[in-house]
Amino acid sequence: MKRILFVLPLLVFTGVIFAQSGGIASGDGGDCLIQSLTAEDAPNDAGGNIDLTWVVAADVALPDSMILERSDADGVWHPISTIAPVNGGKTDVNLDNGQEYSYRIVPFYSGTARSASAEATAVPQKQWIHKGRIGMLILLTLISLVIFYYIEQGKRGKDLYIRRIAGLTAVEDAVGRATEMGRPVLYIPGIMDMDDIQTIASMVILGRVAMKTAEYGSPLLVPTCRSVVMSVAQEIVKESYLKVGRPDAYQRESINYITDDQFGYAAGVDGIMVRQKPAAIFMLGTFYAESLILAETGRSVGAIQIAGTAMPSQIPFFIAACDYTLIGEELFAASAYLSKEPKLLGSLRGQDIAKLFFMIVIVLGVLTATVGEAWEPATKVADFLKTITRVE
Amino acid sequence: MRLFIPLAITFVAGVIMILQFFVPATQSMGETLQEWYMIVASFAIFLGAVNLLHVHSRRIRFKGRNWKYSPVTIIGFSAMIITGIFFGIEPGKPFDFMFTQMMVPMGATMFSLLAFFVASAAFRAFRASNWRATLLLISAFVVMLGRVPIGAMIWDRIPLISEWIMQVPNLAGQRAVMIGAAMGMVATSLRMIFGIERSYLGGAD
Numbered sequence: 368m369k370r371i372l373f374v375l376p377l378l379v380f381t382g383v384i385f386a387q388s389g390g391i392a393s394g395d396g397g398d399c400l401i402q403s404l405t406a407e408d409a410p411n412d413a414g415g416n417i418d419l420t421w422v423v424a425a426d427v428a429l430p431d432s433m434i435l436e437r438s439d440a441d442g443v444w445h446p447i448s449t450i451a452p453v454n455g456g457k458t459d460v461n462l463d464n465g466q467e468y469s470y471r472i473v474p475f476y477s478g479t480a481r482s483a484s485a486e487a488t489a490v491p492q493k494q495w496i497h498k499g500r501i502g503m504l505i506l507l508t509l510i511s512l513v514i515f516y517y518i519e520q521g522k523r524g525k526d527l528y529i530r531r532i533a534g535l536t537a538v539e540d541a542v543g544r545a546t547e548m549g550r551p552v553l554y555i556p557g558i559m560d561m562d563d564i565q566t567i568a569s570m571v572i573l574g575r576v577a578m579k580t581a582e583y584g585s586p587l588l589v590p591t592c593r594s595v596v597m598s599v600a601q602e603i604v605k606e607s608y609l610k611v612g613r614p615d616a617y618q619r620e621s622i623n624y625i626t627d628d629q630f631g632y633a634a635g636v637d638g639i640m641v642r643q644k645p646a647a648i649f650m651l652g653t654f655y656a657e658s659l660i661l662a663e664t665g666r667s668v669g670a671i672q673i674a675g676t677a678m679p680s681q682i683p684f685f686i687a688a689c690d691y692t693l694i695g696e697e698l699f700a701a702s703a704y705l706s707k708e709p710k711l712l713g714s715l716r717g718q719d720i721a722k723l724f725f726m727i728v729i730v731l732g733v734l735t736a737t738v739g740e741a742w743e744p745a746t747k748v749a750d751f752l753k754t755i756t757r758v759e
Numbered sequence: 760m761r762l763f764i765p766l767a768i769t770f771v772a773g774v775i776m777i778l779q780f781f782v783p784a785t786q787s788m789g790e791t792l793q794e795w796y797m798i799v800a801s802f803a804i805f806l807g808a809v810n811l812l813h814v815h816s817r818r819i820r821f822k823g824r825n826w827k828y829s830p831v832t833i834i835g836f837s838a839m840i841i842t843g844i845f846f847g848i849e850p851g852k853p854f855d856f857m858f859t860q861m862m863v864p865m866g867a868t869m870f871s872l873l874a875f876f877v878a879s880a881a882f883r884a885f886r887a888s889n890w891r892a893t894l895l896l897i898s899a900f901v902v903m904l905g906r907v908p909i910g911a912m913i914w915d916r917i918p919l920i921s922e923w924i925m926q927v928p929n930l931a932g933q934r935a936v937m938i939g940a941a942m943g944m945v946a947t948s949l950r951m952i953f954g955i956e957r958s959y960l961g962g963a964d
Binding site for chain 2 (some may be wrong): 371383411412413416494495496497498500503504507510511514515518560561562567569571574575593594595597598599603606620623624625628629630631633634638642643656657659660662663677679680681683684686687690694695696697698699700702703706710711714715717718721722725
């Protein structure tokens with residue numbers, strides 16, 4: 368419940384902090400070449416930017432060029448850009464927040480400056496809420512509340528049904544098979560760095576797999592594509608071996624760095640597969656074009672393969688070449704599923720409820736948009752759903 | 760303290776990254792954190808290089824299994840570093856020559872293997888063993904036919920059907936995976952930020 372108390376203020380925060388304005392000012396007229404020049408604080412930014420737009424009159428002789436000018440604190444004008452004599456816009460950047468800036472456009476005919484347009488002024492300010500993301504913030508807050516609610520339910524010991532995920536049930540069998548065959552287990556954590564959520568999920572699963580290999584006494588190989596991933600994997604595997612009381616079985620050299628190069632890494636891992644012939648291969652994380660190269664090579668050496676990724680374009684390759692595939696969300700559910708810890712299972716339940724909510728929103732959106740063709744009020748519901756789910 | 764400090768760092772960093780997405784005024788904090796990550800990652804490159812040399816030199820020293828490949832790795836690694844440091848990496852220099860004439864073709868060779876792997880995987884996946892596999896086979900056949908000129912020559916609607924399969928059922932499936940994955944990302948992030956998931960720290964205690 369304490370966590371819910373943290374999330375609630377976020378919801379309130381979105382409602383309270385809403386309005387800021389950097390001011391919009393426009394200058395009209397001048398000598399009629401520039402019909403209007405508008406300056407306004409750039410929306411949804413950390414400040415320091417002013418959006419400028421101008422409209423050129425259609426029925427006057429066009430100049431050769433135009434200079435956009437900005438005045439400094441002393442009122443002296445400085446050119447900031449040469450612009451074409453057509454309608455257009457520009458964002459003036461790296462300005463000081465809270466200071467008023469004035470702009471004007473000076474047309475040039477045969478190299479001679481004519482009278483400038485009317486001035487437009489604006490004050491750059493930082494915004495405290497991204498207006499294009501309010502809907503997302505509200506949805507995220509609701510989802511978080513649902514997840515925390517079920518985590519609490521799990522902690523209180525409520526029996527939560529979690530559907531069986533074949534790929535995760537097979538983890539123990541795969542490690543057991545490797546032990547019986549006297550061959551290593553190969554764990555491939557994808558090719559992205561630690562700032563990728565799939566790599567983070569993969570590292571958490573690695574901890575669980577490492578506990579199994581430590582219990583069964585199977586060698587574990589973890590070739591990595593990034594140095595940071597290697598360092599993290601070494602620590603996670605070491606901790607797992609310590610936890611099951613087998614620190615002696617931990618081999619730091621088994622978790623090694625190969626290369627940052629995508630296909631160099633694929634070649635290196637293929638080499639490991641062909642030479643060491645692992646009995647079980649885990650491919651969990653972010654994969655791109657190398658996914659099928661790895662999966663097909665693993666298949667050719669007769670390994671049982673469990674793959675998982677949230678990359679929609681790589682999932683078909685894994686399904687075609689691997690024994691088990693964790694599709695999208697299942698990758699993120701793996702750690703909780705394997706641990707069987709009630710509070711983690713509670714988060715899975717919350718995740719499923721959140722997904723159900725989105726399914727209802729999608730079905731409702733499709734229905735209202737369709738019915739809205741014949742009945743106007745339904746369109747308003749569809750528009751509302753579109754607004755709250757849109758992210759800029 | 761062993762658990763508290765990493766959990767506190769995770770919480771603070773996680774909350775800042777969420778805030779900077781919704782609160783533009785805090786974007787600079789998020790950018791600073793990302794810069795810190797880049798600095799840490801830069802130092803970790805040395806760890807990777809040291810690990811590479813350590814693993815392979817150890818394998819050579821103890822005549823480990825397949826140790827004969829290790830000198831090739833060390834020589835290649837050293838050659839790239841030495842030429843890069845002493846001769847520069849500009850076009851025409853030895854480093855550039857090795858990169859464009861050796862590294863790039865080798866990478867392209869690995870990539871080209873994908874065509875053969877796709878063929879073998881497709882052969883297995885498209886076997887009409889049951890009605891679902893048959894449906895997959897027919898869909899794949901229509902999509903492939905619609906993307907080559909002969910498809911339109913057979914029937915001018917085939918490219919349209921191919922496009923419909925890609926843009927409607929295929930895209931719907933992909934979006935379903937993406938929405939599910941997004942829910943998973945949110946749940947995983949919350950578990951990590953609030954310290955509910957601690958297995959990456961070596962346990963839940």
